[in-house]
Amino acid sequence: MIIEIENLKKSFKDVNAVDDISFKVKEGELFAFLGVNGAGKSTTINIISGTLKKDAGSVKVCGYNIDENADSIKSEIGIVFQNSVLDKKMSVYDNLESRANLYGIFGSEFKTRLEEISTLLDFKDIIKRPLNKLSGGQKRRIDIARALLHNPKLLILDEPTTGLDPKTRITVWNVIEKLRKEKNLTVFLTTHYMEEAANADYVVILDGGKKVAEGTPHDLKNKFASDFIKFYSNLNQAEKALTELGLPIKRERDYLEAELESTAYVSKIFKLYPELFVDFEVLKGNMDNVFLKVTGKDLREV
Amino acid sequence: MNKLIESKKFAALVKRNTKYYFKDKFMFLMSLLTPLILLVLFVTFLRNVYIDSFKQSFPEGFAVDNRLINGVAGAWLLSSLLSVSSVTVAFCSNIVMINDKIEGNIHDFQVSPVKGATISIAYFLSNFIVTFIVLTAIMLIGHIYLAAVGWYITAADALMIIVDIFCCTLFGTLLAGVVESFISTQGGLSAVSTLVSSMYGFISGAYMPLSQFSEGLRNTLCLLPGTYGVGMMRNHYMNGYMQAFSNAGLPDGAIISMRNSFDANLYLFGKQIPLVGMYGILLGACVILFAAYITIVIIKNKKKY
Numbered sequence: 001m002i003i004e005i006e007n008l009k010k011s012f013k014d015v016n017a018v019d020d021i022s023f024k025v026k027e028g029e030l031f032a033f034l035g036v037n038g039a040g041k042s043t044t045i046n047i048i049s050g051t052l053k054k055d056a057g058s059v060k061v062c063g064y065n066i067d068e069n070a071d072s073i074k075s076e077i078g079i080v081f082q083n084s085v086l087d088k089k090m091s092v093y094d095n096l097e098s099r100a101n102l103y104g105i106f107g108s109e110f111k112t113r114l115e116e117i118s119t120l121l122d123f124k125d126i127i128k129r130p131l132n133k134l135s136g137g138q139k140r141r142i143d144i145a146r147a148l149l150h151n152p153k154l155l156i157l158d159e160p161t162t163g164l165d166p167k168t169r170i171t172v173w174n175v176i177e178k179l180r181k182e183k184n185l186t187v188f189l190t191t192h193y194m195e196e197a198a199n200a201d202y203v204v205i206l207d208g209g210k211k212v213a214e215g216t217p218h219d220l221k222n223k224f225a226s227d228f229i230k231f232y233s234n235l236n237q238a239e240k241a242l243t244e245l246g247l248p249i250k251r252e253r254d255y256l257e258a259e260l261e262s263t264a265y266v267s268k269i270f271k272l273y274p275e276l277f278v279d280f281e282v283l284k285g286n287m288d289n290v291f292l293k294v295t296g297k298d299l300r301e302v
Numbered sequence: 303m304n305k306l307i308e309s310k311k312f313a314a315l316v317k318r319n320t321k322y323y324f325k326d327k328f329m330f331l332m333s334l335l336t337p338l339i340l341l342v343l344f345v346t347f348l349r350n351v352y353i354d355s356f357k358q359s360f361p362e363g364f365a366v367d368n369r370l371i372n373g374v375a376g377a378w379l380l381s382s383l384l385s386v387s388s389v390t391v392a393f394c395s396n397i398v399m400i401n402d403k404i405e406g407n408i409h410d411f412q413v414s415p416v417k418g419a420t421i422s423i424a425y426f427l428s429n430f431i432v433t434f435i436v437l438t439a440i441m442l443i444g445h446i447y448l449a450a451v452g453w454y455i456t457a458a459d460a461l462m463i464i465v466d467i468f469c470c471t472l473f474g475t476l477l478a479g480v481v482e483s484f485i486s487t488q489g490g491l492s493a494v495s496t497l498v499s500s501m502y503g504f505i506s507g508a509y510m511p512l513s514q515f516s517e518g519l520r521n522t523l524c525l526l527p528g529t530y531g532v533g534m535m536r537n538h539y540m541n542g543y544m545q546a547f548s549n550a551g552l553p554d555g556a557i558i559s560m561r562n563s564f565d566a567n568l569y570l571f572g573k574q575i576p577l578v579g580m581y582g583i584l585l586g587a588c589v590i591l592f593a594a595y596i597t598i599v600i601i602k603n604k605k606k607y
Binding site: 049050051071072074075077079081083085086087088089090094098099101102103104106146 | 307310311314315317318321322325326405406407409410411412413414415416
């Protein structure tokens with residue numbers, strides 16, 4: 001296990017930011033931490049990264065206990081913050097050099113590392129440019145490069161794609177996937193985007209500082225999300241038939257949607273009403289549904 | 303080995319902070335321009351007032367070279383400017399530390415395996431370097447002006463002026479470090495900088511000689527260590543001119559009167575503080591401020607982790 005957290009607690013005055021949570025992260029996996037703002041994600045990250053004191057519980061990262069070896073942990077993790085924390089007026093080179101120095105990487109060792117990382121993340125051509133002259137995607141690549149300068153075992157990504165356009169988000173994810181494949185890097189992700197969480201190996205959902213669900217996306221969807229069938233023709237006929245079956249339905253302008261107990265229920269409808277199946281689709285429940293079900297909150301609205 | 307690596311990390315942070323400051327050309331220019339504008343305003347509007355004040359110490363009929371009288375007025379004004387700037391520039395130049403707090407860059411250092419104290423002391427040292435560079439630039443421009451109007455400063459005094467700048471900068475940057483440790487917004491920085499810029503020149507006796515204040519106020523202001531930074535600077539800027547006045551035949555009594563009137567001699571409760579005492583008080587204050595700065599750093603780090 002690369003992260004082992006047990007009964008972690010942290011409060012600010014009378015607000016329980018993290019309330020007795022426990023979870024584990026396996027080496028090499030993509031771990032997603034979900035929750036709305038204020039759920040306790042950033043507080044947990046700050047505790048893991050050694051910048052915030054916990055009130056109770058135990059935190060082990062890469063085998064080190066945070067109470068005894070905070071500096072060793074810091075050497076093993078790289079963090080990409082939600083907002084870039086690099087120096088905007090300084091060049092990519094100056095930024096990366098100054099940060100590498102903080103990990104004891106100097107001179108020729110830094111140059112070798114920079115060569116490797118700029119090849120891996122493909123930013124050799126912008127190395128002399130100031131950060132504030134880069135595009136959003138380029139800046140994000142440099143943020144990731146900074147987090148990887150010291151060859152960490154664990155990469156923490158705190159909402160890395162928030163505020164980025166769809167094309168840049170894809171670019172960032174391609175980079176992360178490449179790193180996972182080539183470096184077997186463990187990635188600890190917090191995100192607001194459910195489609196990103198759906199690709200994770202394991203998901204923990206936080207709400208109000210408490211852990212409200214955990215599992216693989218597949219398990220969570222099976223446990224918490226219903227499947228759906230959508231009809232795009234014979235809407236009146238379909239509405240009547242599905243009402244007779246007692247299914248919860250939603251009628252929109254050009255389709256009718258019914259929530260199903262399971263995908264297998266489709267065959268029952270087909271047997272009873274084959275004439276309805278002209279233009280239709282069956283949808284598996286997604287992580288949005290899971291999140292809504294376990295927290296009562298829609299991430300797209302918060 | 304660990305200590306060597308930690309000191310290399312410290313040097314890297316100092317380099318980054320200093321580079322970061324000078325990357326913003328506007329910031330550097332403003333730090334330099336403000337004291338220079340003040341120098342121009344001093345020379346334009348107050349030079350004659352101070353020349354007349356110096357002349358009041360002369361006996362009836364005493365004639366002196368204009369270069370000497372113009373020079374001593376300029377030197378006095380430059381000593382005021384440098385001693386005030388050592389504090390005001392230090393407060394403004396600490397913007398790197400405040401910006402890092404505002405923009406969150408400090409988190410990037412805090413998640414790195416570098417001690418909190420190393421980060422804080424690096425801010426102090428880089429601010430010291432920046433302030434010292436700005437003050438040295440002002441000194442050089444001021445000396446060009448003095449060379450034009452009348453240069454009577456000895457090489458030894460010129461060297462001691464650099465020592466004075468070093469001491470005053472140390473005091474200014476430590477004071478800024480302690481006060482600005484509690485600031486984390488741009489508004490807070492502006493408010494404190496404005497307050498310090500407007501007050502410090504008066505409470506340290508740089509804008510107005512302390513001799514012109516009432517005895518009570520004079521003693522109160524002499525309890526503030528910054529006053530002695532001004533006094534040190536006054537001594538080394540005025541020594542050469544006083545010697546020239548003496549060579550020109552000005553009686554010793556008149557010279558002592560001039561030194562008293564223009565704060566080259568400082569008195570606390572009627573007792574003259576020797577030059578070495580001025581250094582002692584200022585550097586003693588630096589030790590206390592450094593201890594306070596370290597205490598604040600330790601308490602802040604303990605709160606976090």
